[in-house]
Amino acid sequence: MLILIAEDDELILRTVEHKLVKEGHEVVLTRNGQEAIEKIKESDFDLIVTDIMMPFASGIEILSAIKRHGKKVPVIVLSSMGQEEVVVDAFDLGASDFMVKPFSPNELILRIKRLTIK
Amino acid sequence: MSFHHIVLHELILAIVVVLILVLLLIITVLGYSFYSYRILHNRHSWKQIIEYKIMERVVGSDGNDEQDREFSRHLKEPSFRILFLEILVDSGRKFSGTAKNAINRLFYDFKLEDEAWRKLRQRKAYLVAGGIQELAEMKVEAAIPEIKAKLNDDRTVVYQEAQYAMVTFRGYEGLEFLTHFDKPLSDWQQLRLLSSIHHIPELSDVQAYTWLKSTNDSVVIFTLRLIRKFRLMAFYTAVYELLDHTSTSVRVQAIRTMQAIENSATISQFIACFDQQPIDVQLEILKSMKVARSKESEDFLKEQLWNNAAVSIKIHSAEVLVVLGEGQYLREISQKADTYDELIQIIKHALQEKKC
Numbered sequence: 001m002l003i004l005i006a007e008d009d010e011l012i013l014r015t016v017e018h019k020l021v022k023e024g025h026e027v028v029l030t031r032n033g034q035e036a037i038e039k040i041k042e043s044d045f046d047l048i049v050t051d052i053m054m055p056f057a058s059g060i061e062i063l064s065a066i067k068r069h070g071k072k073v074p075v076i077v078l079s080s081m082g083q084e085e086v087v088v089d090a091f092d093l094g095a096s097d098f099m100v101k102p103f104s105p106n107e108l109i110l111r112i113k114r115l116t117i118k
Numbered sequence: 119m120s121f122h123h124i125v126l127h128e129l130i131l132a133i134v135v136v137l138i139l140v141l142l143l144i145i146t147v148l149g150y151s152f153y154s155y156r157i158l159h160n161r162h163s164w165k166q167i168i169e170y171k172i173m174e175r176v177v178g179s180d181g182n183d184e185q186d187r188e189f190s191r192h193l194k195e196p197s198f199r200i201l202f203l204e205i206l207v208d209s210g211r212k213f214s215g216t217a218k219n220a221i222n223r224l225f226y227d228f229k230l231e232d233e234a235w236r237k238l239r240q241r242k243a244y245l246v247a248g249g250i251q252e253l254a255e256m257k258v259e260a261a262i263p264e265i266k267a268k269l270n271d272d273r274t275v276v277y278q279e280a281q282y283a284m285v286t287f288r289g290y291e292g293l294e295f296l297t298h299f300d301k302p303l304s305d306w307q308q309l310r311l312l313s314s315i316h317h318i319p320e321l322s323d324v325q326a327y328t329w330l331k332s333t334n335d336s337v338v339i340f341t342l343r344l345i346r347k348f349r350l351m352a353f354y355t356a357v358y359e360l361l362d363h364t365s366t367s368v369r370v371q372a373i374r375t376m377q378a379i380e381n382s383a384t385i386s387q388f389i390a391c392f393d394q395q396p397i398d399v400q401l402e403i404l405k406s407m408k409v410a411r412s413k414e415s416e417d418f419l420k421e422q423l424w425n426n427a428a429v430s431i432k433i434h435s436a437e438v439l440v441v442l443g444e445g446q447y448l449r450e451i452s453q454k455a456d457t458y459d460e461l462i463q464i465i466k467h468a469l470q471e472k473k474c
Contacts, residue, residue: 011169011209015217018177081313104215105176 001116002043004028006036006050006062007078012101016049019105020112033057037065047116048075049108052086060086063093074115078103157197164198168205175220176213193228203230204248207255225256238264246271247279254283262287269295278307285314290322296329296337303336308343318348330356335365342371346378354379361391361399369399377406385414392418397428404434408441416442423461432461436468445469 003025007013013029020027028043030036034056040048048066052059059077066073074096079087087098097111171189192198203225210221225231237249238261250268253261265287268280284292293311296303303311329341330353338360345353357379360372376384388403395403404422407415415438422435439448451457452465 009212011173012212014169014173015176015213018173018179022177022179102210102212102214102218105213105217106215 001025001046002028003112004030004036004039004043004045004048004050006030006033006048006054006059008032008051008054012051012078015105016108019109023109031055033059033062036062040065040071041069044071045073047112048073049112050075050077052077052079052083052090060089060093063090063095067094076108076111076115160197161201164192164201165205167192168202169209172206172209172221172224175224176217178220196233199228199230199233202228203233203252206230207252210255222256231256231258234258235261243273243275246273247275250276250279250283254286257287259287274301277301278304281307282310282314285311290315290318294325296332296340297325299332299337300334303334303340308336308340311340312343312347315344315347318344318350323352326350326353327356330360335368338363338365338368339371342368342375346375349379351379351381354381358387361387361395366396366398369395370402373399373402373406377409380410385410385412389415389418397430400428400431401434404431404438408434408438411441413442416444420444420447423464429460429464432464433467436464440468 003020005013005016005020005027007016007029008031010031013031017027017029028039028045030039031054033050033054036048036050036054037057039045040062048062050059050062057065059079063075063077066075075090075094077087077090077095077098078101079090079098080101087095090098096115099108099111167189170185193202206221206225210218213221231253234249234252234256237245238253240246240249246268250261250265253265262284265280265283268276269284271277271280281292281295284295286292293315326341326344329337332338332341342357342360344350345357354376357372357375361369363369363372373388376387385407388406392400392403404419407419419435419439419442423432423439426432426435436448439445448465448469452462
């Protein structure tokens, strides 16, 4: 499966990448929201994992772009504590699931599995 | 002639000395710049090496021998170890579960404890605070007595970090410092402490009742927030008694807390005490009535709308009446001939708010 990860924290980005590659997925990494939107326009991903707060464009803007381009792809949103209202906006824009940081990478993999089995 | 010769000689000597000093200054500045550049460059490349090591542990993959050797070589440098500890603590805040445990194991495997202890025993406040933070984040229980002693430190950054560390270690029980705490507990610190408490043990009432009676207003406010967070219904009467507290801020928080743990008497108690309260508390009562949406407050709100002298109270009362579904009543009185202009404007504003 082709998975896009949009995250500006290098450690989280690399950790999730390694976990997903280990699971046999193909992974595309982006470090800011604008780059992620460009990738979404170019390719059809099977799943997207995005942080909420990112440089140039937020996770919310990524979700809006997905909707605007008519792409149907499950999105898992990574948020920080205290971003509950933004998470509600994310669900309104079609997010499938969310995780609050600090998070367990193993749990993220389980959620990805659950979403991609459907 | 000889005099001029001596003066010229001394002048040349002075110029040479000045030139040497300027040269030395240039060399020092260049040397310092190079040193700073090296540190910056090292930090950047070291950060990558360290993050890779952490990532390796978190995902459970083994690095190659060459990388391990390079890592071990760097570990001998004190500044590398300090950076490693900083990044490790920061990384610990990003992950939970087994990933977090793997990060904690790195701390012990590479014996970074010494660095944290050293910081704790420094003189500079920010270093001491950093040491407390690192030892708490890595759950070094042996540090508890020393951190506990820092609760009485005069420096804000130190005692605040010690408070947070005690709560990190012991949860609710770590709050025992509140009993004798006489300095203001900042809003930010209150939120930090609250977010670290995930559970309140049974039979914890005695301490919390003591804190509600504290002479430190910020301790009382923090306790009210705690009661709200965990919906501690048993404290209802104690909270109600705070409505005659000397501090308006405490009364405002008491109203919010009563609303959060409300019972069938709450609205009538709000109504009964309304006239004795300062305007900030009255406004808080109206906000709570808006959240409660109880028909019991309807007549009271109409009374305030008509007869209260304060415009802000009239506005809030009208807004709550709209929320209670009294829009029609408001429209009718706004169209009556004997309704004064100010009231008509207030009603229009309230009805407009609802539309927005």
